[in-house]
Amino acid sequence: MMATFAAPQSLDYAQDDVTALILDPGYSTTRSGFGGDDCPRSIVPTSYGTYTVQNETKHVYGDELYVRPRPGLSLHNPIGRDGIVEDWDMAQKVWEYSFTSRLTGPKTQKNVLNDVMAADKMDIDAAVDSEEKPLAENPVLMTECGWNPVKAREMMAEIAIENWGAPAFFLSKTGPLAAFAAGRASALVIEVGASNVSVTPVHDGVVLKRGIQHSQLAGEYVSCQIRAAFKVNTPHPINLVPHYLIASRQPVEVGKPANVQYRNLSPEQSPHASYRRFMEEREILHFKESVVQTWPGPTGLLTMGPNNVPTEELARSTPSRPYEFPDGYNQLFSAERYRVIESLFDARAALPDQDEIYPLPTASQTIPELVRASLSAIDAEFAPLLLQNVVLSGATTLTPGFTERLTSELMGMFPAVRVHVAAASNTNERKYAAWIGGSIVASLGTFHQMWISKKEYEEHGPGIVEKRCK
Known part of the structure; x- marks a missing residue:
């Protein structure tokens, strides 16, 4: 049964009532919704689960990952830490799930993807496949990172037009979309996503490609730093145990050992270690949002502050923040939260990653140095305008003190130029800036001529994407 989408559609691209599907696939989550909306209607994990029933492989998508830790359930991500798709078959499944599960009309009982019992009886991949040509009436605008290779760009068009039956397609980099969401045609866009931080110079809506810089010092890297801090925590290391392994707990005083009963799962009942890490990441995300703070400057955390007092000592004198872990252990955090x-901002502050996912960073990977490298790679005449229009995007930029610290770093790096950092105060506007920009762009009457129609795609092949989507 083909899904019935809940928004009006049109095949006439000369009219103003075109309703496009906006798909913003990230490393951590995949966002989708309709052009003209204020924020994405569907936000699902990009990771998917795999488990075996009677020697048959099954897949799990979306929020169902959090509901039941099935025996042997392992977690996988079709997108690499560099932001490039590695598994196209599963990426397509996740993207399809993002809109077939959340953007459908009232007859949701027809969609087995929303039915846990039915999904156990039927391979959920077959449920996705049953949505034959699910976008036959919706043009698709997809987002991409600034360093997406040509083959990957062509594959995105192939999926949208050939596999989903979309009548038109467009591919846009996240940088200019975030700038448009902030109401700027020219901007220096700094995106701190889950797997990458990137700096993208945009002038009059055009990406200055030579200036694109990126590194992996982003959200997941910060999560690994938090894990490292937990392991060297005093008076004892913090044992991070996800909720699904807690049977019961009792309240304890600050700093006292947890009084907890763990759920005893046999090896046959237990999910894969990748599932446990996935659920630990949810708790770390909550810790980040509740406790972590950026030292606002003007000096860095490892430098000397006023009156020759180490800045880290000043950080210890700030009010601590409490946090309670799933097992009931709770602690006050002071300088370590910075x-x-x-x-x-300062590679010297990195804690060794004992999981060896990220090597110790270099100065060139930090955000200030990425900005320096970006502006050095483009014509010098653009720098003053761009530094007056620095746009922040991504959940990590919401960390208290982040905007102030970045402003301080850039003012110190470029003292002769006025620096202004535009950071939306609304959480959704910051988290989903690229999606919102895509929603705005796809709704403009002037954008209709930009679409790559299915007819054009069939005439010129996937190579048309590289020519039309700059």
């Missing part, structure tokens, strides 16, 4: 994010 330290775990400091290396985004």
Whole structure:
């Protein structure tokens, strides 16, 4: 049964009532919704689960990952840490799930993807496949990172037009879309996503490609720094146990050992270690949002502050923040809550990653140095305008003190130029800036001529994407 989408559609691209599907696939989450909306209607994990029933492989998508830790359930991500798709078959499944599960009309009982019992009886991949040509009446605008290779760009068009039956397609980089969402045609866009931080110079809506810079000192890197801090925590390391392994707990005083009963799962009942790490990441995300703070400057955390007092000592004198973990253990956090994010600005502050996912960073990977490298790679005449229009995007930029610290760093790096950092105060506007920009652009009457129609695609092949989507 083909999904019935809940928004009006049109095949006439000369009219103003075109309703496009906006798809913003990220490393952590995939966002989708309709052009003209204020924020995405569907936000689902990009990771998917795999488990075996009677020697048959099953897949799990979306929020169902959080509901039941199935025996042997392992987690996988079709997108690499560099932001490039590695598994196209599964990426397509996740993207399809993002809109077939959330953007459908009232007959949701027809959609087995929303039915846990039915999904156990039927391979959920077959449920996705049953949505034959699910976008036959919706043009698709997809977002991409600034360093997406040509083959990947062509594959995105192939999926949208050939596999989903979309009548038109467009591919846009996240940088200019975030600038448009902030109401700017020219901007220096700094995006701190889950797997990458990027700096993109945009002038009159055009990406200055030579200036695109990126590194992996982003949200997941900060999560690894938090794990490292937990392991060297005093008076004892913090044992991070996700909720699904907690049977019961009792309240304890601050700093006292947890009084907890763990759920005893046999190896046959337990999910894969990748599932546990996935659920631990949810708790770390909550810790980041509740406790972590960026030292606002003007000096860095590892430098000397006023009156020759080390800045880290000043950080210890600030009010501590309490946090309670799933097992009931709770602690007050002071300077360490600044330290775990400091290396985004000063590589010397990095804690060794004992999981060996990220090597110790270099200065060139930090955000200030990425900005310097970006502006050095483009014509010098653009720098003053761009530094007056610095746009922030991504959840990590919402960390308290982040905007102030970045402003301080850039003012110190470019003292002769007026620096202004535009950071939306609304959480959704910051988290989903690229999606919102895509929603705005796809709704403009002047954008209709930009679409690559299905007819053009069939005439010129996937190579038309590289020519039309600059």
